[in-house]
Amino acid sequence: MNRAIYLAILLFSILFFSFHRxxxxxxxxxxxxxxxxxxxxxxxxxxxxxxxxxxxxxxxxxxLPAPRLRKEDKSKAELGKILFYDPRLSSSNKIACATCHIDTAHWADKETLAIGHEDLVGTRNTPSIENVWIQKELFWDGRANSLQEQQIMSIENHVEMFQDIDELPKKIAAIKGYKKQFKKAYGTNNITKDKILNAIALFQQTIVSNxxxxxxxxxxxxxxxxxxxxxxxxxxxxxxxxxxxxxxxxxxxxxxxxxxxxxxxxxxxxxxxxxxxxxxxxxxxxxxxxxxxxxxxxxxxxxxxxxxxxxxxxxxxxxxxxxxxxxxxxxxxxxxxxxxxxxxxxxxxxxxxxxxxxxxxxxxxxxxxxxxxxxx
Known part of the structure; x- marks a missing residue:
């Protein structure tokens, strides 16, 4: 009897520690x-x-809580969201910021390498822009010191959007509906490069993880x-x-x-x-x-x-x-x-x-x- 009890205890110990150790x-x-x-x-x-x-x-x-937009910046961020999704920011009118930064893909694109203008393939994987507000430098190599710099580089890159940034305000101004959007965001319908870049940057700062x-x-x-x-x-x-x-x-x-x-x-x-x-x-x-x-x-x-x-x-x-x-x-x-x-x-x-x-x-x-x- 004692031997049976001993064996039972030994077996229980083996089973217990196999699950808990x-x-x-x-x-x-x-x-x-x-x-x-x-x-x-x-x-x-x-x-x-x-x-x-x-x-x-x-x-x-x-x-951490993301920085809250100032009241006067909310309409600018809304404008930035529209610009972020607009493929007309590219020379082909086919590539938007949102082409590579997809919300359902946690703001990346699941591609091995980024695909852009005329289906050209880049040399690097698209990084997610979730929580981009914490970044001091942008891109894998940190070559951009602000979201505005990052946008210029992406918009002008021949593999990405291939759009002359200095020509972009004129192109956007030719779209009648944008004048109303810029008036609402900035108080004037005058469209400039800096306004475009700042609006997109404000929107990007709202992209956070849950x-x-x-x-x-x-x-x-x-x-x-x-x-x-x-x-x-x-x-x-x-x-x-x-x-x-x-x-x-x-x-x-x-x-x-x-x-x-x-x-x-x-x-x-x-x-x-x-x-x-x-x-x-x-x-x-x-x-x-x-x-x-x-x-x-x-x-x-x-x-x-x-x-x-x-x-x-x-x-x-x-x-x-x-x-x-x-x-x-x-x-x-x-x-x-x-x-x-x-x-x-x-x-x-x-x-x-x-x-x-x-x-x-x-x-x-x-x-x-x-x-x-x-x-x-």
């Missing part, structure tokens, strides 16, 4: 109960993150994250080292890093930030994208080379790509160097799936826009 736990947390206890509290009391000394770090946090299960968890509703997602959160901040670049409320340090995909001296070469600063140390660096709604903006990376999230996580687990410096590049000062923040992680399959589950908790419904009627 974290496989190959990181640091001191042996069970998910321990881990939940460590994270079900204010973020300033969370376990210390695994950070390198060069990391620009802000703790993860809930979604609250996620992670935000609810931060606010104290701890049931919003599953055990697997809490495990993923901990790995994100510690063993997986994601927090070194993806930090703060928007999961981005707004810095530039080389992830090893410069394709140096090859057909798809992209020198990234170097093309802006001309500093050798910036070769191949791209701006860290935010991770809110990341699960809905595939394919990933600046050239859209990863179609599924499992391959992304597997590549990070391997320490990313470190280009081999052949003899011919021994003294080449521009030879790309992969960020030292990227290291081999030795994550198990279970841990990789936990991180993916956590990324799902950063998802929300997209901000959908009622499409405007275009002036005639």
């Amino acid at each position: 974290i496989e190959k736990p990181y640091a001191e947390y042996q069970t998910i109960e321990d881990l939940r206890q460590a994270y079900e509290k204010p973020t300033n009391l969370w376990p210390s993150p695994t950070l390198d000394s060069t990391a620009v770090f802000t703790e993860l946090g809930a979604l 609250p996620t299960p992670f935000d609810s968890f931060i606010d104290g509703d701890y049931k919003q994250l599953s055990d697997q997602q809490v495990h993923g959160l901990h790995l994100f901040r510690t063993k997986a080292r994601c927090i070194n670049c993806h930090s703060g409320p928007y999961f981005t340090d707004l810095q530039y890093h080389n992830q090893g995909f410069t394709f140096y001296k090859r057909k798809r070469e992209d020198l990234g930030r170097f093309n802006v600063t001309h500093k050798a140390s910036d070769v191949g660096k791209m701006k860290t994208p935010g991770l809110r709604n990341v699960m809905h903006t595939a394919p990933w990376f600046h050239q859209g080379i990863f179609p599924n999230i499992e391959s992304v996580i597997a590549m990070y687990n391997a320490g990313m790509n470190i280009p081999h410096r052949r003899e011919e590049y021994k003294n080449d000062t521009l030879f790309p160097v992969t960020s030292p923040l990227l290291k081999r992680l030795n994550l198990t399959k279970e841990e990789q799936q936990a991180i993916i589950a956590f990324l799902e908790a950063l998802s929300s419904k997209p901000m959908l826009i009622e499409k405007p009627t275009l002036p005639k």
